[in-house]
Amino acid sequence: MTMTTDISFTSTSPKSKADILVLPAYEGVELGGLAESVTKENNGYIKTYLDDQKKFTGKVGQVFTIVAPQETLYRHYMIVGLGKKDDATVLRYEEAGGKVAAALKAIDVKSIVVEGRDIDHEIGVHIASGISLARYDFLKYKTGKKSDEKKPLSVKVLTDQVKKAKALSVDLEAMISGVKLARDLINEPPNMLYPESYAKIIKDELKPLGVKVTILDEKKLLKMKMGGVMAVGQASVNQPRVVVMEWNGAKKKSQKPLGFVGKGVTFDTGGISLKPGAGMDNMKMDMGGSAAVVGLMKSLALRNAQTNAVGVVGLVENMPDGTAYRPADIITSYAGKTVEVLNTDAEGRLVLMDAITHIQKEYDPELVIDLATLTGAIMVALGHEFTGAFVNKDEMWAQLEKASDVSGDKLWRMPLDEAYTKEMESQIADLKNLGSRYGGSCTAAAFLENFVDEGRAWAHLDIAGTAYINSAKPTTPKGGTGAGVRVLDSFVKQNYG
Ligand code: BES
Ligand code: ZN
Ligand code: ZN
Numbered sequence: 001m002t003m004t005t006d007i008s009f010t011s012t013s014p015k016s017k018a019d020i021l022v023l024p025a026y027e028g029v030e031l032g033g034l035a036e037s038v039t040k041e042n043n044g045y046i047k048t049y050l051d052d053q054k055k056f057t058g059k060v061g062q063v064f065t066i067v068a069p070q071e072t073l074y075r076h077y078m079i080v081g082l083g084k085k086d087d088a089t090v091l092r093y094e095e096a097g098g099k100v101a102a103a104l105k106a107i108d109v110k111s112i113v114v115e116g117r118d119i120d121h122e123i124g125v126h127i128a129s130g131i132s133l134a135r136y137d138f139l140k141y142k143t144g145k146k147s148d149e150k151k152p153l154s155v156k157v158l159t160d161q162v163k164k165a166k167a168l169s170v171d172l173e174a175m176i177s178g179v180k181l182a183r184d185l186i187n188e189p190p191n192m193l194y195p196e197s198y199a200k201i202i203k204d205e206l207k208p209l210g211v212k213v214t215i216l217d218e219k220k221l222l223k224m225k226m227g228g229v230m231a232v233g234q235a236s237v238n239q240p241r242v243v244v245m246e247w248n249g250a251k252k253k254s255q256k257p258l259g260f261v262g263k264g265v266t267f268d269t270g271g272i273s274l275k276p277g278a279g280m281d282n283m284k285m286d287m288g289g290s291a292a293v294v295g296l297m298k299s300l301a302l303r304n305a306q307t308n309a310v311g312v313v314g315l316v317e318n319m320p321d322g323t324a325y326r327p328a329d330i331i332t333s334y335a336g337k338t339v340e341v342l343n344t345d346a347e348g349r350l351v352l353m354d355a356i357t358h359i360q361k362e363y364d365p366e367l368v369i370d371l372a373t374l375t376g377a378i379m380v381a382l383g384h385e386f387t388g389a390f391v392n393k394d395e396m397w398a399q400l401e402k403a404s405d406v407s408g409d410k411l412w413r414m415p416l417d418e419a420y421t422k423e424m425e426s427q428i429a430d431l432k433n434l435g436s437r438y439g440g441s442c443t444a445a446a447f448l449e450n451f452v453d454e455g456r457a458w459a460h461l462d463i464a465g466t467a468y469i470n471s472a473k474p475t476t477p478k479g480g481t482g483a484g485v486r487v488l489d490s491f492v493k494q495n496y497g
Contacts, residue, residue: 021041141189173302202294229348244310255307258492260293268348270318289409300492311399372462377441387484423469461484
């Protein structure tokens with residue numbers, strides 16, 4: 001990430017020159033307050049322009065850029081549509097912000113002012129957040145022009161409620177930092193990000209923020225008998241790591257932590273059950289679940305969340321080699337259950353089963369939420385729009401759904417059912433890692449459920465379709481998305497602090 005966005009709030013018009021004045025306007029509204037504040041600034045210049053044009057309807061994300069008269073404080077006015085006032089949501093405002101960020105690309109600007117005095121203070125905050133979320137790139141491997149492309153942007157939001165706006169913005173910026181860290185990790189190439197280097201990055205990122213980071217290396221993992229993690233990673237020169245991150249922010253020290261588990265396959269070739277060559281490069285994103293957990297821990301620490309949380313990520317590289325695990329192998333999980341491997345490309349569940357066991361054994365968490373780019377099947381079902389959520393308690397699902405509604409990280413509930421559980425029983429071991437042809441996401445979830453303690457609240461989020469996108473969305477550029485960070489940060493905030 002090379003672009004930075006500095007957001008600030010003030011109640012009075014700036015005295016010094018800014019590049020652009022952003023003017024948000026609802027659909028169908030006679031430019032209401034907007035026209036008023038503009039009229040004060042410049043004698044109705046914009047109103048006249050819009051009256052003549054008649055093309056600005058205020059639809060979400062519609063952006064009109066007008067050159068400002070010379071004598072004013074601004075070089076340009078940028079009018080942005082917010083959609084219909086009645087069905088406006090946080091996400092709409094962010095989308096409008098994203099569209100502003102896109103329009104800014106065409107103009108060389110260093111500072112903008114967002115007129116938010118006519119509208120609720122929260123709206124200005126969300127427009128600024130949208131701008132920041134959209135302003136992300138990954139240019140660290142482009143030589144030469146890099147420093148020119150840093151382009152920091154100052155976003156000054158005018159609001160009558162400076163204090164409230166700042167308070168809301170601090171938490172959102174913490175979340176955005178977590179999202180951008182997750183994107184960075186996903187976008188890293190697999191020759192740079194492998195278990196050992198990844199573990200070090202996690203430590204370097206989180207330790208300074210007060211998160212305790214413990215790295216378990218391959219020797220330790222062998223000794224502990226984490227059979228799943230070790231089997232998947234055994235053919236790579238880059239040996240596995242399990243990283244534990246602890247955030248202790250609860251007032252009551254004894255509060256049970258919230259548990260988060262992430263799949264961190266830094267590259268998934270499929271192993272001996274080799275994937276086809278076309279598109280295999282996408283499999284650098286197979287650590288997206290772990291990236292979400294790391295990003296979430298960063299968000300919690302940055303906003304000083306008043307809760308205890310622990311994250312466990314299993315980091316491995318799934319490679320084919322003479323030393324690789326094979327289809328037909330029977331391995332013993334950390335929990336002691338045996339698993340018949342029928343496909344070495346169904347490796348994520350083997351990593352997760354051990355990580356899920358570890359977090360329960362060591363930390364007895366209040367609940368466990370795992371995130372994983374687990375199955376291609378979830379993409380067939382939900383595309384790139386929804387994360388598939390398998391949740392074993394209705395109450396927890398209600399909380400997750402609520403968090404999803406305000407976060408833009410959309411979740412869709414998927415079924416856990418005994419029929420799927422049955423499918424994962426092996427003839428000769430306790431379990432097998434492959435189900436039948438259909439319902440692959442459901443059988444994968446059912447497999448994991450075997451490793452969740454009786455009675456423990458658990459959710460499995462399959463982010464295979466949402467962790468990485470090949471075409472940009474208004475606030476999410478191509479590549480790693482950071483899916484999962486936001487919905488879980490909201491979930492924690494809404495229910496635990
Ligand atoms: N990492 C993949 C799942 C995946 C596919 C993630 C596409 C993102 C995009 C996972 O390890 C995998 O290969 N799953 C197999 C499971 C099958 C062998 C049961 C799949 O989905 O085909
Ligand atoms: Zn795989
Ligand atoms: Zn995988």
